[in-house]
Amino acid sequence: DAGVTQSPTHLIKTRGQQVTLRCSPISGHKSVSWYQQVLGQGPQFIFQYYEKEERGRGNFPDRFSARQFPNYSSELNVNALLLGDSALYLCASSLDGGLNYGYTFGSGTRLTVV
Amino acid sequence: QKEVEQDPGPLSVPEGAIVSLNCTYSNSAFQYFMWYRQYSRKGPELLMYTYSSGNKEDGRFTAQVDKSSKYISLFIRDSQPSDSATYLCAMSADTNAGKSTFGDGTTLTVKP
Numbered sequence: 001d002a003g004v005t006q007s008p009t010h011l012i013k014t015r016g017q018q019v020t021l022r023c024s025p026i027s028g029h030k031s032v033s034w035y036q037q038v039l040g041q042g043p044q045f046i047f048q049y050y051e052k053e054e055r056g057r058g059n060f061p062d063r064f065s066a067r068q069f070p071n072y073s074s075e076l077n078v079n080a081l082l083l084g085d086s087a088l089y090l091c092a093s094s095l096d097g098g099l100n101y102g103y104t105f106g107s108g109t110r111l112t113v114v
Numbered sequence: 115q116k117e118v119e120q121d122p123g124p125l126s127v128p129e130g131a132i133v134s135l136n137c138t139y140s141n142s143a144f145q146y147f148m149w150y151r152q153y154s155r156k157g158p159e160l161l162m163y164t165y166s167s168g169n170k171e172d173g174r175f176t177a178q179v180d181k182s183s184k185y186i187s188l189f190i191r192d193s194q195p196s197d198s199a200t201y202l203c204a205m206s207a208d209t210n211a212g213k214s215t216f217g218d219g220t221t222l223t224v225k226p
Binding site: 004031033040041042043044045048050055056058090092094097098099100102103104105106107108 | 118120146148155156157158159160163202204209210211212213214215216217218219
């Protein structure tokens, strides 16, 4: 079975631009969470979606938005990019958001803002 | 102050050593305690999780939670070079791992 797929793997953007990151969860998984991992730090929770509804939001500005599609894939959008948005963006999928049936991360999208 | 503090490392041990990785936390609401392993250029991989206080063993790995001290540990027995990675602790108030709070990780190197 394919794992969690994230695209693109790397990208470079200029300050002020907008970016869209994509995540395809494991087949059958209905929950997707997004995290930001700055170099040398642990992942920070950004959003969780379950059954296409937002289930939670971390302490991130409104420049960050996300959505989940009927096939349970998800997009994370970041507007008006800042240098501080440079990080590894991780997507994790699970059946229902819980731990009992597996909780799997993708390899992430490395975003560099210049 | 962060809700979850993790021993920063880095940690370097010889092959076969017992490794102890530790985290402290301040939020009494945390009930689920997770350990992840993250290899370079990869996403975190869930190793194991425990609920409330107590111990849990899985092969060479043992997770220990002391809620009274707000202290958790991961022990690795007979460490192998393949265990070289960054280890992250994470915690949540309920089984919804999707909103977990992570520590900043400890980088472990096991030397042959």
